[in-house]
Amino acid sequence: MNKKTTPGKVIVIVAPSGAGKTTIAQRLLKEYPKIEFSVSATTRKPRKDEKDGEDYYFLSDEEFDRRIKNGEFLEWEHYSGNRYGTLQSEVDKLVESGYFPLLDVEVKGALNVQRLYNSGAISIFIEPPSLEELKNRLSKRGSETESSLQQRLKRAEMEIKYADRFDYSVVNDDLEEAYTEVKNIIEPFITD
Template identity: 70%
Template sequence: MNKTERRGKIIVLVAPSGAGKTTLARRLLNEYPEIKFSTSATTRPPRKGEIEGEDYYFLNEDEFSRMIEGNAFLEWEYYSGYRYGTLQSEVDKLVDSGYFPLLDIEVKGALNVLEIYGSEAISIFIEPPSMDVLRQRLRKRGSETNVTLKKRLQRAEMEMNHARHFDHIVVNDDLDTAYEEIRTIIEPFITD
């Protein structure tokens, strides 16, 4: 069966900031050509090395508001002072082309996506081994102030309380082990 003869299913990776979901997502994208990243939109400024249209669509507040009014998002939310959203058009374009869209999103948005797509989506919650490890990872980024670090850690505690709502939980203590566990989860999903 080729890509145009089937509709892809959605893979949703969920994790607190700093748990490693973006690194794990990139590994999936490198290994599986049938999985494509669904680029989200945000009002936050780009980080060093991020590319417009690849990492995110970087929008100003007015552009983002117009897109909300036009129902362009599957979900959107405020996070650490910025808005983030999953574009319905990005996901639909990939699904209709037979790809498996990969969504790298936060808990609230992931729950909304799962409600919309039901069994056409599989969700994996990436958990840090501990809050201390998460704190170290966030500090290592070098992009957090004491205030933003505190907010991210408070948010992470709340998000981890929702882990049970997702299909699978993978603890990212060792990147290679976590990646192999994710591969084991998604392979039957993308080959059925």
């Protein structure tokens, strides 16, 4: 007799670049075996150590267009000259297997996922303590030009305006405290 798995629910974490979203997401993935990262698709070229199907699905512009036309994306967006999107088939496959897909998506995409999955999704917005602190964090990375830094900060200002549209908002002033707060939010969700 096969044991039927209980469908999982979708966890959406949203934040401006530099707010700590990736660090928090990676820790959740390590701590909770039933949380799985949903692999996104992109039109950008793979970086040195990235693998197709693990880090991203690397698609041509034509393939990305075909999948948009076929309605295969839960959400997609232009970002820094490339397109990124979440394939519904990837999320549904994880949910049906009893996993809790973790989506790391942009604000508008997250709102769409929240709308589509309704009570089957939980959304958490990670906020920086201030735009000045966000600027400091992005500058410390050493990977930003002055122009790209200003673009990210302008985008962050826009994204922060949407924070109240999500189920929860967590200010990442201290990483340990923010991570504990996120854990306290998701634990009842993944154990009910």
